Amino acid sequence: VFRRALACAVAAALVPAAAAGAATTFCVAKPSCTGTPEQDLPAALAAAAAASGRDRIELGAATIPYAGNATDAPGNAVDIVGASRHDTTLLATGLLLTMQEPTSTFSDARIAASGTPAALVDLTAGAVRRVDVDGSGTDAGATTTAFRLHGGGAVLDDAVVAMAGGQADTAVQSDATAAQTAPTVSGLVATAATGVVQSADGGLALANSDVRGRTAGVRASAGTITVDDTVVRATAALGLSADAGGGTATITARQTTVLLASAGTGMDAGAGGSVTADGVAIHGTGTPAAVRAGGAVTLDYSAYPFAGVTGVADGGTTHHDIDLTMTAPGFVDETAGDARLTAGSPLVDAGDPALTDGPATDLAGLPRLRDGNGDGTAVRDIGAYEYQRIAPTIAATATPTAAGTDQEIAFSATATDADPGEVPAIAWTFDDGATADGATASHAFATGGDHTATATATDPSGLTATSTVTVHIAADNAPPPATARGPSLFIRILRAKLDRRRTFLIGVFCPYNDRPRCTGSITVKRGTSTIARTVLRIQAAGTQIARLRVSNATANLVHRRRLLGVTATVVARNVEGSTTTRTFRVTLRPFR
Ligand SMILES: [Ca+2]
Ligand SMILES: [Ca+2]
Secondary structure (H helix, E strand, C coil): CHHHHHHHHHHHHHHHHHHCCCCCEEEECCCCCCCEEECCHHHHHHHHHHCCCCEEEEECCCEECCCCCEEECCCCCEEEECCCCCCCEEEECCCCEEECCCCCEEEEEEEEEEECCCEEEEECCCEEEEEEEEEEEECCCCCCEEEEECCCCCEEECCEEEECCCCCCEEEEECCCCCCCCCEEECCEEEEEEEEEECCCCEEEEECCEEEEEEEEEEECCEEEEEEEEEEEEECCEEEEECCCCCCEEEEEEEEEEEEEEEEEEEEECCCEEEEEEEEEEEEEEEEEEECCCCEEEEECCEECHHHCECCCCCCCCCCCEECCCCCCCEEECCCCEEEECCCCCCCCCCCCCCCCCCCECCCCCECCCCCCCCCCCCCCCCCCCCCCCCCEEEEEEECCEEECCCCEEEEEEEECCCCCCCCEEEEEECCCCEEECCEEEECCCCCEEEEEEEEEECCCCCEEEEEEEEEEECCCCCCCCCCCCCCCEEEEEECECCCCCEEEEEEEECHHHCCEEEEEEEEEECCEEEEEEEEEEECCEEEEEEEECCHHHHHHHHHHCCEEEEEEEEEECCCCCEEEEEEEEEEECCC
């Protein structure tokens, strides 16, 4: 609290000094802007440099022509803000923006490159967020670097960089030196000849990214790159490669997944290069790790096919590694490039149990340190994604929720699961002891009162959820309410218990508005066999008590079984000839 109060006091003290020329807004290609219109980005940055205090440059939802490099010099604090990465396009045939002021920002725009630019954004300092690069329009032979990072703690966050195919281009290059603060790159989705490269003796931190390199995904030719919670895609290419050619170059990868295809190489170390893997999964068609002369690869708490490793002194045998030679990694959909983990994956909870620091979230932004196997201890998984082991949810319904005894009720349940690819199994239990499997079930209760049906969802990790629905069963064997187009009949089962003459009684009321009469029949069936039938001839606003007689054989069956479910169908016409048909269940009971 004291530090915060002090910071506020310092900020308050600074305001009067900056207020003289504070917060001027300049606008490029934005007619609705309330600030000062400027011709292009270089002119806007020059105007901001002439205005004291922190300024803002707003870029409109437009395609803005290239007007040469714009430089944000140290001391010129500015926020360059576009409409969005989809709405503001900056064209660039050469270097677009040089940022040197540590507190300046550039956000929410897209850069469309053409020609043969050497680089597009050059960051000595400052932060770039939500700025995409489309390099597909560059000329053949272009060696464009989308983002060039130096020291000063430059930040690149949430960028989608797609460079042209077949060229020697680079998404992100850092040449920070050991004396400078390491730049950080996160949320990068990159496709280029080289995805991310460190080329001086400083450091670079890469996290939460998805990098596809046509030649190499992540490469250190000097210095050190740390890679966390990242997917590297190596199709006929190198995934993580360190090769200093004289000095030293180091890559330390943690909780990273390398997907190989077309004879790619997951981890590669040449002269002076060392690659250290802790919690790294490597799988696909190719070589998981290869060491050339003067290089070193170290693997621990990692998973890869042991048989494919070449030149690693203690490959797989002495550390806590998992052999994927004969075991699948259990990705959600490896063919589609989805390396999230499923419940049965051997990578779940197979990371370093002693590792309790590091990033709090995985590549999907979900929590690290989850107890994925349910043994009570939360341990990091191997790879970029953490299996979450989230319980399913379920909601059950019944149609109808009120019915007569022995009337079939349709039960339905919808189960969901937040873990990718998990489809919970559904099972039903009814309070009369009956059971059923599947999302839907049909069941009739034989006795009146409230009854329950419970649906249970079970996911592949064994976690469950239940939902119970209550239905009311009318004890008097009453049929369901009417849905009529013909006469609005009222029907009541007056007596379902057989008498000595083997009869039972159903009352049918024909209402006044169907005058002068209703005519029709009642047919009672057991299965498809008719066991009783009588005709209806009811004067308007009158009731007929229909007496239905069953055979001796049926009466004996009722006597033996004590309860016999049958189906009664009432068909009644009014004088206009409109017909109402009503079918309902009747449970016959024996005389004795
Ligand atoms: Ca875990
Ligand atoms: Ca689940």
